[in-house]
Amino acid sequence: MVPSPLMNMSALAAAATECRIKGTWTMDRKLNPDKGHICFVRMQGDLIVRYRIHPVGQGNVPPLAPIVRQEAPRRFDRTFDLYDPDTFFRSYSACRDAIHQMLMQTPPLCEFDLGADSWDYFMPHEFAAINVDIFRRDTRSHGGVALRFDLDVTLTITAEIIYDExxxxxxxxxxxxxxxxxxxxxxxxxxxxxxxxxxxxxxxxxxxxxxxxxxxxxxxxxxxxxxxxxxxxxxxxxxxxxxxxxxxxxxxxxxxxx
Missing domain, CATH: 3.30.40.10 (Zinc/RING finger domain, C3HC4 (zinc finger))
Structure with missing residues (x-):
């Protein structure tokens, strides 16, 4: 693997660099009928890292900074236990925070700033909103019985490192x-x-x-x-x-x- 430019970057250059995160995802669900059993969330996919530069001379609102390098996709695959699946599926905030923590604990994603402000659109928010909505519809259609699922989430995460010259x-x-x-x-x-x-x-x-x-x-x-x-x-x-x-x-x- 080609060494990351971030490894030897000076403190001053690092202070002029920001990380922007984008993410797309799909989800497969498998019914877990055992109410005494924990559920699982599998996070798998690819991380793509791009490096861009906003050079001097392009004005205050430049066009999209050109890509100067793109690394080969880095594969990740990690499974997490859900010890309180009922709360995860019922609560938007619990689901959002849990998914965010899972992303931050998954190498190599954890090498980058995944704070909410770094995302172009905060993926855990979208995931939680859709997941909780599906859970509520499933519960209504099954006469109020709460179903539990194991989740297999496939993601493509893009980290764009932008140097502001x-x-x-x-x-x-x-x-x-x-x-x-x-x-x-x-x-x-x-x-x-x-x-x-x-x-x-x-x-x-x-x-x-x-x-x-x-x-x-x-x-x-x-x-x-x-x-x-x-x-x-x-x-x-x-x-x-x-x-x-x-x-x-x-x-x-x-x-x-x-």
Whole structure:
């Protein structure tokens, strides 16, 4: 297996990287008539990992970031015991939380952030809503008798690792500014306001000093970095700071080629 770029990524590059999760699934049910027996949930399928980059120069709302690498599908297969199947099938929240925990305990899925905010659409929510609805319909059609099932869930999970180069550039400048904080300022001492919004620096604490010594509010310089890797005042090339702190050429995903 080709090593993951995430293994050797610098802390700064990692801070500019997010993971987005997508999932599709199907479910087969097998009636489990033994009321004294636990039920089972089998989670099987494939994990697909893609790496994308949002490079400097594409604007604040770029098109879909291009794929720079896609790994071969990684197979997973794990079976979980349901010791309280009645609650699992009756309760939406119990079913949702249980399925979420199962995903987070299944290698290699557990290598990625599966928190609800990482999903384009939170799959455990969809699964629980459908599963509980089926259970209620089955119960009504069988005269109020609650049926229990073993479940075989087949999934395709896609993890997309997106490197936000403008954010990495901003973090690199902030890091460089902190490192130079002990050096007496020259040009910046005479500049009393941000050249973008014209507000006094003293009124806000989120000042970012670029390697060329020009300073801006973080919220003011961040949109500019989506357009160019230069200082908006003197056009000094800031990308050298990014390359030095991420060990990655501009326009490349950390750990993937040069």
């Amino acid at each position: 403008p954010r990495a550039l901003l973090l690199a400048c902030m890091h460089a500014g902190e490192a130079a904080a002990a050096v007496p300022p020259t040009t910046v001492r005479h500049v009393e306001c941000c050249s973008v919004c014209m507000e006094d620096f003293a009124a806000r604490e989120d000042t970012v000093r670029l390697p060329c010594s020009h300073a801006f509010h973080r919220d003011c310089i961040s949109p500019w970095f989506h357009k160019a890797a230069t200082c908006p005042m003197c056009r000094h090339d800031i990308s050298r700071c990014l390359v030095a702190l991420t060990n990655t050429p501009k326009g490349k995903f950390p750990g993937i080629g040069t």
